Amino acid sequence: MRVFIAIDFTNEIKEQLVEIQRYLKNGSxxxxxxxxxxxxVTLKFIGDVTPEQLQSIKNTVGIVAQQNDPFELAFSNIGSFPRGNKSIQWIGLEHSSALHHVQSQLEDELEKYGFAKENRPYKPHITFGREVVMETSIQSLQLPTIIDKIYVDSLVVMESTRVNGKLTYSPIHYSSLT
Known part of the structure; x- marks a missing residue:
């Protein structure tokens, strides 16, 4: 089973993201x-795990969730990670001490179970697309403004699978923040 820990969104937030993504698609x-x-928003990518490891991950997510209060996130800038002549398009999040604290706690707690810490700085973002070749620069697109904040009240363990060739992320465990 291939898993990661994330923050999931309401349907309303996902609709706003689809609206921005539409503009990026039109410019690509x-x-x-x-x-x-x-x-x-990925908090920690883990990868392939055994059933025993999955149980440790669920327990860890529960412990971290119990030690943190709900918090809000806000969108920031649109950007890209270059990959040759293609790129990964994303929207970032404004700095959040609460988000970074949760992510750091997860790294520390999971390391106790043998999961390696990420060696790159944590850069929270929401991926719009991979292997994107833009026709125009992102800066020249007239993107809609997002106003809503993201209310985070739980952490989720997600499974990554391919269903009929389509990449699918399915929640398999939620833990509520207290």
């Missing part, structure tokens, strides 16, 4: 764009 030549139901 091609790309593999994220399906609406797959929008999320």
């Amino acid at each position: 030549k091609k790309g593999s764009f994220t399906h609406k139901e797959n929008f999320h």
Whole structure:
């Protein structure tokens, strides 16, 4: 089973993300764009795990969730990670001490179970598309403004699978923040 820990969104937030993604699609030549139901913020990518490891991950997520209060996130800028002549398109989040604290706690707690800490700085974002080739620059697009904040009240363990060739992220465990 291939898993990661994330923050999931309400349908309303996902609809707003779809609206922005539509503009990016229109300004691109091609790309593999994220399906609406797959929008999320990754806290920790783990990868393939055994059933025993999965139980440790669920327990850890529960412990971290119990030690943190709900918090809000706000969208920031649109950006991209270059990959040759293609890129990964994303929207970032404004700095959140609460988000970074939760993410750091997860890293520390999971390391106790043998999961390696990420060696790159944490850069929270929501991926709009992979292998995107833009026709025009992102800066020249007239993107809609997002106003809503994201209310985070739970952490989720997600499974990543392919269903009929489509990448699918399915929640398999939620833990509520207290």
